[in-house]
Amino acid sequence: MSKPVRVRFAPSPTGPLHIGGVRTALYNYLFAKKQGGTFILRIEDTDQTRYIKGAEEYIQEALKWSGIVPDEGPEKGGDYGPYRQSDRKAGYGKFVQQLIDEDKAYYAFDSAEELTEMREQAKKAKMPNWQYNSITRNSMKNSLTLSKDEVQAKLDANEPYAVRIKIPRNEEVRFHDTIRGWIVVNTSNLDDKVIFKSDGMPTYHMANVIDDYNMKISHVIRGEEWLPSAPLHVLLYRFLGWEDAMPEFAHLPLILKPDGNGKLSKRDGDRLGFPVFPINWKNPETGETASGYREQGYFPEAFTNMLAFLGWNPGSDQEIYPLQDLIDAFSLERVGKAGAKFDAKKTVWFNEQYLKNTENKKLAELLVPVLKEQEIEFNTAQLPSICGLLKERASFLTEMVQNGLYFFKAPNEYDEKTINKKWKENAPHIVEDLKAAFSRTDYTAQSLKEAFETYLAQNELSFGKAGPVLRVAITGSGMGPSLYDICAILGQKEVESRINKALKELP
Numbered sequence: 001m002s003k004p005v006r007v008r009f010a011p012s013p014t015g016p017l018h019i020g021g022v023r024t025a026l027y028n029y030l031f032a033k034k035q036g037g038t039f040i041l042r043i044e045d046t047d048q049t050r051y052i053k054g055a056e057e058y059i060q061e062a063l064k065w066s067g068i069v070p071d072e073g074p075e076k077g078g079d080y081g082p083y084r085q086s087d088r089k090a091g092y093g094k095f096v097q098q099l100i101d102e103d104k105a106y107y108a109f110d111s112a113e114e115l116t117e118m119r120e121q122a123k124k125a126k127m128p129n130w131q132y133n134s135i136t137r138n139s140m141k142n143s144l145t146l147s148k149d150e151v152q153a154k155l156d157a158n159e160p161y162a163v164r165i166k167i168p169r170n171e172e173v174r175f176h177d178t179i180r181g182w183i184v185v186n187t188s189n190l191d192d193k194v195i196f197k198s199d200g201m202p203t204y205h206m207a208n209v210i211d212d213y214n215m216k217i218s219h220v221i222r223g224e225e226w227l228p229s230a231p232l233h234v235l236l237y238r239f240l241g242w243e244d245a246m247p248e249f250a251h252l253p254l255i256l257k258p259d260g261n262g263k264l265s266k267r268d269g270d271r272l273g274f275p276v277f278p279i280n281w282k283n284p285e286t287g288e289t290a291s292g293y294r295e296q297g298y299f300p301e302a303f304t305n306m307l308a309f310l311g312w313n314p315g316s317d318q319e320i321y322p323l324q325d326l327i328d329a330f331s332l333e334r335v336g337k338a339g340a341k342f343d344a345k346k347t348v349w350f351n352e353q354y355l356k357n358t359e360n361k362k363l364a365e366l367l368v369p370v371l372k373e374q375e376i377e378f379n380t381a382q383l384p385s386i387c388g389l390l391k392e393r394a395s396f397l398t399e400m401v402q403n404g405l406y407f408f409k410a411p412n413e414y415d416e417k418t419i420n421k422k423w424k425e426n427a428p429h430i431v432e433d434l435k436a437a438f439s440r441t442d443y444t445a446q447s448l449k450e451a452f453e454t455y456l457a458q459n460e461l462s463f464g465k466a467g468p469v470l471r472v473a474i475t476g477s478g479m480g481p482s483l484y485d486i487c488a489i490l491g492q493k494e495v496e497s498r499i500n501k502a503l504k505e506l507p
Contacts, residue, residue, distance in 0.1 A: 010043070011043065039071050040083070058281060089200060108194075110141045134166075179251060257341070260341050423472070
């Protein structure tokens with residue numbers, strides 16, 4: 001019987017959450033929900049030197065906005081907490097000591113200066129890739145080269161140390177990756193990574209393995225950048241006697257820059273003309289700011305839909321997948337190995353689709369704060385109809401307001417191209433006639449259309465002669481949605497007022 005699906009997203013609070021991290025969280029979430037499993041948020045704050053105040057809160061807010069809600073985590077709690085590694089500090093030491101006692105790890109007392117000197121000497125000897133490993137460890141200052149009394153004396157004196165894993169020499173480490181298949185690595189290519197520090201905190205490698213075991217994680221779904229560390233983690237499971245409980249691994253492809261030249265990084269935020277963070281970030285320590293998708297007006301559903309397609313393919317032509325549909329369709333088997341190029345234009349396209357597919361009433365509710373922020377007066381009852389007309393030609397809510405400002409204010413400026421080409425001697429007369437013709441209707445869009453077409457037929461005029469000049473008089477624009485719908489929304493009094501204003505102001 002297979003074990004219950006339990007997956008985790010384990011970011012470090014060292015800055016804002018990159019969209020690559022959000023995608024990792026999303027894939028974990030989709031996989032868990034598809035399998036009827038549990039999605040866990042775990043904060044990996046073992047490196048206190050890189051901790052940034054506010055980063056953890058940012059991570060939680062970003063996930064919440066994206067619709068990726070943990071079943072267990074620092075806020076929600078759960079049976080396997082605490083969910084912050086700094087709160088689990090007391091539980092790591094015994095496992096480190098177990099490895100030391102079983103000769104699978106050792107104390108290393110080399111200072112940073114001594115390690116730097118060794119690397120410099122190796123470079124001079126034309127060995128630029130020096131590692132602390134099964135060969136070099138015997139020439140370093142550690143519990144393998146020092147006597148037991150010397151080691152104990154250093155520990156009693158509280159000398160700084162690190163605990164390093166003792167990687168065996170020339171052995172094969174084999175593990176299966178759901179996305180990449182079988183992976184085989186020779187231990188001669190691995191170094192003796194630090195797994196514990198003298199401040200009492202484990203490094204990521206040790207902590208994540210212990211936490212995954214204790215939290216009964218069934219699948220580790222993470223970015224490709226962790227693939228080189230996977231053999232070390234497999235060895236830790238073996239050394240700790242947990243090989244039978246080892247989770248299945250799946251390493252996700254990188255998100256690449258639009259030109260495909262390298263990984264899309266945090267440093268690319270705004271530099272390339274689009275956000276790389278889900279929500280705005282302001283570093284409380286440096287004051288540095290970076291823009292997010294939320295503040296730029298993206299729907300969270302469009303954002304997550306876009307992210308899902310950066311590495312995953314449903315195997316069909318369908319591209320619009322609300323969150324529940326993503327859950328139903330998702331599988332790790334359809335995640336590719338190759339890096340996925342980020343496409344900013346495609347991201348805008350996703351937002352356009354969600355804008356168009358959102359009910360007018362809901363759009364109206366979303367538009368209210370935008371209008372209030374811009375101090376634009378509006379008629380609440382008219383907003384759904386206005387949204388219905390404007391959403392077909394916009395990518396964002398703010399763009400709807402910008403394109404349809406004439407719904408809220410009479411124009412003070414008129415499209416010069418239309419005026420220069422269309423507004424001739426006959427235009428004022430045509431506009432005046434149409435005002436009168438419209439006044440004899442009930443001002444519904446259909447009745448206005450019929451009155452307009454009747455006027456054209458009676459006067460043997462083309463739409464091009466009358467339509468643009470009437471539109472520019474009422475909206476100030478040379479193009480836009482149905483003029484009949486616009487007039488029906490504005491109402492007779494407002495339409496006639498605008499026509500009168502245009503007749504006075506236009507040459």
